[in-house]
Amino acid sequence: MLDVEAIRKVFPALERQLGGRPVIFADNAATSLKPLCVIQAVDYYYRHLCANVHRGVNVLAQEADALYEDSRNSIASLIHARPAEVIFVRNTTEAINLAAHLLDLTKKDDVICSLTEHHSNFLPWLARANVRCVAPDERGRVTPGAFLEAATPKTKLFALGHVSNVTGVVSPVADIIQEARKRGILTLVDAAQSVSHMPLDVQSLGCDFLAFSGHKMFGPSGIGVLWAREEFLKSRPPMLFGGGMVTSVSEDGFQVQPPPHGFEAGTPNIEGTLGMGAAAQFLMGLDMDNVRDHSRRLAEALINAVASVSGLRAFPLDSSADRVPIVSFAVGSMSPDDVAAILCNRYNIMVRSGVHCAEPLVRHFGQRGLVRVSLSVYNTLDEIAYIGESLKSLSSILAR
Amino acid sequence: MNYVARVAADAADRAYRRYRYYLYWRGQERMYRRRSREELRAAQWAKFRNLLEYACERIPLYREKFPKAGVTPESIRKPEDLLRIPVLTKDEIRQNFPDRLVAGDRKFQPDQIRQTSGSTGESLHFIRPEVGWTRTIQYSALLRTGRISNIPVVSLTTPHCTAATCSLQEQRSGPGMWISKYQKIRFLRHLDPLVELPSSDDILCAPGQYLEQLVGIISYLEPCILFGDPVYLGSLALHLKKARKTVPSVRCVVTTFELLTGSLRDRLREVFGCEVYTQYGASEVLDIANECEHHKLHVRTNIVMVEAIRDGVPAKPGEIGRAVITDLENYNMPLIRYDIGDLVQVGDGPCQCGRNTDVLEHVHGRTRDLIAPAGAGNGRALTPLQVDEVFRGLGGIAAYRFVQRSENQYDVAIMPDGLGDGFDRQALEGRCRAMFGSGSRFNITSVEGIKPERSGKFRFVYSQFSPGVV
Numbered sequence: 129m130l131d132v133e134a135i136r137k138v139f140p141a142l143e144r145q146l147g148g149r150p151v152i153f154a155d156n157a158a159t160s161l162k163p164l165c166v167i168q169a170v171d172y173y174y175r176h177l178c179a180n181v182h183r184g185v186n187v188l189a190q191e192a193d194a195l196y197e198d199s200r201n202s203i204a205s206l207i208h209a210r211p212a213e214v215i216f217v218r219n220t221t222e223a224i225n226l227a228a229h230l231l232d233l234t235k236k237d238d239v240i241c242s243l244t245e246h247h248s249n250f251l252p253w254l255a256r257a258n259v260r261c262v263a264p265d266e267r268g269r270v271t272p273g274a275f276l277e278a279a280t281p282k283t284k285l286f287a288l289g290h291v292s293n294v295t296g297v298v299s300p301v302a303d304i305i306q307e308a309r310k311r312g313i314l315t316l317v318d319a320a321q322s323v324s325h326m327p328l329d330v331q332s333l334g335c336d337f338l339a340f341s342g343h344k345m346f347g348p349s350g351i352g353v354l355w356a357r358e359e360f361l362k363s364r365p366p367m368l369f370g371g372g373m374v375t376s377v378s379e380d381g382f383q384v385q386p387p388p389h390g391f392e393a394g395t396p397n398i399e400g401t402l403g404m405g406a407a408a409q410f411l412m413g414l415d416m417d418n419v420r421d422h423s424r425r426l427a428e429a430l431i432n433a434v435a436s437v438s439g440l441r442a443f444p445l446d447s448s449a450d451r452v453p454i455v456s457f458a459v460g461s462m463s464p465d466d467v468a469a470i471l472c473n474r475y476n477i478m479v480r481s482g483v484h485c486a487e488p489l490v491r492h493f494g495q496r497g498l499v500r501v502s503l504s505v506y507n508t509l510d511e512i513a514y515i516g517e518s519l520k521s522l523s524s525i526l527a528r
Numbered sequence: 529m530n531y532v533a534r535v536a537a538d539a540a541d542r543a544y545r546r547y548r549y550y551l552y553w554r555g556q557e558r559m560y561r562r563r564s565r566e567e568l569r570a571a572q573w574a575k576f577r578n579l580l581e582y583a584c585e586r587i588p589l590y591r592e593k594f595p596k597a598g599v600t601p602e603s604i605r606k607p608e609d610l611l612r613i614p615v616l617t618k619d620e621i622r623q624n625f626p627d628r629l630v631a632g633d634r635k636f637q638p639d640q641i642r643q644t645s646g647s648t649g650e651s652l653h654f655i656r657p658e659v660g661w662t663r664t665i666q667y668s669a670l671l672r673t674g675r676i677s678n679i680p681v682v683s684l685t686t687p688h689c690t691a692a693t694c695s696l697q698e699q700r701s702g703p704g705m706w707i708s709k710y711q712k713i714r715f716l717r718h719l720d721p722l723v724e725l726p727s728s729d730d731i732l733c734a735p736g737q738y739l740e741q742l743v744g745i746i747s748y749l750e751p752c753i754l755f756g757d758p759v760y761l762g763s764l765a766l767h768l769k770k771a772r773k774t775v776p777s778v779r780c781v782v783t784t785f786e787l788l789t790g791s792l793r794d795r796l797r798e799v800f801g802c803e804v805y806t807q808y809g810a811s812e813v814l815d816i817a818n819e820c821e822h823h824k825l826h827v828r829t830n831i832v833m834v835e836a837i838r839d840g841v842p843a844k845p846g847e848i849g850r851a852v853i854t855d856l857e858n859y860n861m862p863l864i865r866y867d868i869g870d871l872v873q874v875g876d877g878p879c880q881c882g883r884n885t886d887v888l889e890h891v892h893g894r895t896r897d898l899i900a901p902a903g904a905g906n907g908r909a910l911t912p913l914q915v916d917e918v919f920r921g922l923g924g925i926a927a928y929r930f931v932q933r934s935e936n937q938y939d940v941a942i943m944p945d946g947l948g949d950g951f952d953r954q955a956l957e958g959r960c961r962a963m964f965g966s967g968s969r970f971n972i973t974s975v976e977g978i979k980p981e982r983s984g985k986f987r988f989v990y991s992q993f994s995p996g997v998v
Contacts, residue, residue: 147619147623460638461638461639462638462641463638466641466643466653469643469651469653470625470626470653473622473623473625473652473653474622474623474624474625474626474627521627522626522627524627525626525627525630525634525635525636526635526636526637526638527635527636527637528635
């Protein structure tokens with residue numbers, strides 16, 4: 129079981145107060161707070177290194193190299209992958225765009241997405257291929273059956289969000305991937321919301337691509353990861369060309385380094401990588417099974433707290449699916465921006481409002497926008513109770 | 529037939545309501561003229577005491593805050609006791625809205641929860657009863673033209689505001705325009721006289737096509753009154769001036785939403801050939817004061833109480849102070865001695881127009897936009913209205929942005945008006961030095977356009993150095 133109080137102590141941002149009152153950070157689906165180890169990793173780089181990587185033989189450069197690759201190893205360990213298949217990019221969006229590039233899709237190819245996808249796992253496909261969307265069921269899940277029903281002989285890829293950033297519902301991606309493999313359909317998993325809530329094992333999942341960001345798993349922003357099976361990394365040229373990704377260059381041509389370095393052109397976000405590596409170490413130190421248990425407890429408490437507020441509707445209406453502690457809702461017909469602003473100003477609860485970069489899903493619920501509460505390892509049951517009471521207080525002034 | 533019956537019923541309802549509004553405003557006018565100032569103040573004070581009693585008993589924030597300050601309804605016997613009542617700040621509203629600012633048993637519709645435009649800083653939420661800008665606009669019509677029938681009123685405001693409200697969530701922009709079906713039939717126009725023109729955040733760098741479209745619409749409608757944001761109307765006026773066009777039907781211009789500076793007033797007067805009046809209000813309090821034909825701002829003494837506080841005490845006539853407002857009619861969410869974030873200059877009565885209300889000379893802009901020049905005694909600052917005098921009368925300037933970067937360093941961005949030979953840089957610099965001190969440095973640049981803030985309103989004068997003191 130997680131010692132939440134001990135965890136909270138290593139997140140300095142939790143000490144922040146507004147108006148003399150503590151802040152409840154409930155916008156973790158947007159980005160997460162950073163533990164001391166991540167801050168120290170970035171700080172160490174700036175104070176003691178500041179050397180470029182993969183370019184120098186001096187001591188500082190060598191140390192930077194070692195730390196950089198160590199971070200790659202940590203990420204690989206986190207997702208049970210081979211380091212050579214871990215490519216550092218800016219974020220999940222760039223990771224998925226890189227995957228789309230590697231797949232070399234055309235408008236003749238079908239890609240199956242679900243309506244629950246974040247725009248970053250929808251638009252790269254919409255821009256390149258023919259996309260068919262699958263609606264979630266009444267519990268907010270996308271099922272293997274729905275994907276298979278939508279598949280055609282031209283279907284090349286299932287683009288799967290592991291956890292919806294709007295509803296928190298966990299989709300049965302392992303089952304979907306299994307069915308896809310039987311039919312020779314490739315799979316990409318958007319793990320941006322799941323990586324900080326549950327163990328990930330690309331080997332047992334069986335997917336072909338996995339994408340996630342550093343900043344949602346307690347790491348810095350500007351860094352993310354695409355994991356891809358080696359066969360894809362060797363079959364297509366990189367997306368970016370420049371320094372650091374070649375073994376030799378002449379006037380007539382160049383030789384690209386093997387993966388992963390061949391896909392990391394230019395000076396990378398070194399400090400971000402070191403921070404992300406520290407974040408991976410932090411998560412592994414918590415034990416991801418414990419993290420998952422805590423996540424489930426928070427999710428249950430959050431759903432119950434929100435359900436107890438009259439005049440408030442959470443989506444999906446059937447809340448029985450497995451989920452992480454993310455819930456989106458509407459308060460009567462109040463503007464979600466108004467609700468979010470009041471929750472911040474009056475109750476010091478930081479949430480998000482709007483379509484959450486998932487406009488098709490929000491419209492599917494018949495809404496123009498929703499308020500979203502999203503929690504993480506450092507949130508407590510007391511905070512959830514306070515969120516519930518605050519919502520009740522706000523809702524109580526509304527006429528029915 | 530059903531449609532015809534519905535329209536007929538609607539038209540009758542509108543006519544009836546307009547007549548009621550006319551009676552209401554005629555009653556207001558009579559009250560302001562026939563009652564003495566003392567009588568008006570006595571009635572105001574009685575309303576205030578009722579509100580105070582209600583707030584002390586029913587509103588959690590005031591129930592807690594006032595006793596700490598030693599304030600009870602019984603202890604506030606006369607206007608001089610007002611200073612003992614602690615001022616309500618915007619931060620307090622944000623931190624206590626909604627449950628601690630309303631009576632526990634009151635319930636509200638979601639559309640009664642409104643939001644300010646945030647022009648004085650960060651936006652805040654509030655609850656007010658619907659009063660209806662339409663009535664206010666028609667009051668203007670009555671004041672300016674003596675009648676309210678057959679008065680088309682064309683409104684041009686920010687993309688986030690209608691004539692009735694401001695909402696950051698909704699933005700009106702593009703070709704859309706609010707025009708009632710009654711506008712299409714000339715003799716029925718008076719039933720729904722308000723036409724809201726499409727607006728754009730790019731008003732100060734708007735393409736000629738958009739402004740030309742507005743001119744076309746206005747020419748078709750032949751409005752009697754132009755209503756709206758002075759910056760937006762000013763841009764339209766500049767376009768008319770450049771195109772050498774006029775709108776002869778306009779008999780007066782009424783501005784609100786933003787500060788009406790001397791420069792803008794001069795331009796509107798010149799182009800439309802009529803008088804320009806300002807209406808002072810706010811999202812959370814609506815109608816505060818209206819400018820009369822002698823250009824004094826008459827406070828709506830029966831619905832609002834306005835104090836101008838300077839150095840903690842009431843400002844004297846002619847002095848500028850922070851506006852502290854009490855809405856005497858909002859029992860949904862009482863605002864008692866609310867620091868609205870504006871600067872007002874106290875007037876002195878009686879006014880030649882014959883109205884006996886409290887009077888303000890000018891609204892000077894927002895408190896947060898004060899500029900404190902180097903060497904200003906006690907950090908005494910200049911207001912946006914005062915800074916505007918640097919630019920007033922200088923040709924060649926469509927708009928400006930004046931920013932204090934440090935104690936004696938200023939950035940002055942000028943958007944040329946495209947007329948004549950441009951603006952006289954030397955003359956401008958001379959005026960700047962005269963106002964801000966000869967030791968100050970002015971970085972004067974030409975810009976192609978000036979963008980508004982997120983609210984759609986403009987911030988033409990402000991300091992990045994330190995806020996001045998009033």
